[in-house]
């Protein structure tokens with residue numbers, strides 16, 4: 232978690248603070264009062280990727296509110312919004328994780344919350360005072376990808392219905408130059424297993440770019456890349472905002488040649504490289 236303090240001249244400084252986890256598992260955070268004497272705004276940046284970080288955030292916000300004037304705005308930047316994929320109750324007996332997480336964030340009363348490339352419209356609708364930085368904006372920060380798309384070197388593949396609107400937006404940003412081909416995946420709602428993947432269009436001899444919000448274990452993209460390759464696609468690239476890659480990159484060997492992602496889920500030095508795949512991390 233990084234904390235920034237803004238002063239009246241508009242300058243921003245990184246605030247140093249003490250934190251540790253007690254041996255019993257409880258979180259501790261302590262700020263130095265002097266760091267906030269001229270603070271007019273506070274910004275918290277966190278990759279909110281596990282439960283301890285959520286508790287640490289709560290504790291930090293409470294400490295900050297006790298230290299600063301009530302009117303001092305506290306803004307939160309959480310590029311990866313956790314539980315966003317649990318945006319509907321698929322099977323009776325499950326929780327609506329996205330709503331649980333949104334009410335946790337709302338309970339901390341931030342003056343602004345920034346997230347990146349929300350999984351669906353559900354999280355932005357549930358979080359108060361939220362700004363969702365769109366995938367197309369993040370893509371614009373990768374010059375190589377932008378140039379390849381502008382030159383029409385890549386055909387865009389939308390991996391499922393959920394990604395369709397966003398993929399069309401990418402094509403429109405480049406004046407409709409990149410062709411868009413829709414893919415469909417069918418999941419077993421109980422197990423999450425992908426039963427079928429198909430593409431609607433011709434990819435023979437084309438260099439394709441699959442664009443999506445999250446790559447977790449990668450099953451979606453492995454199955455899709457198999458179908459693309461067997462339909463004659465030349466080079467397969469993947470552009471993912473939130474690169475979790477919980478099963479590493481080697482699982483894509485022979486199927487995906489290039490991966491582009493941001494550092495929203497983990498910092499660049501925590502990615503494990505694969506010799507067979509070119510990985511480009513768009514650092515924000």
Ligand SMILES: O=P(O)(O)OC[C@H]1O[C@@H](O)[C@H](O)[C@@H]1O
Pocket residue numbers: 316350390391443444445446447448449450451452
């Ligand atoms: O197939 P893995 O990588 O596990 O999961 C990622 C996919 O699952 C969806 O929620 C994401 O939008 C993406 O399409």
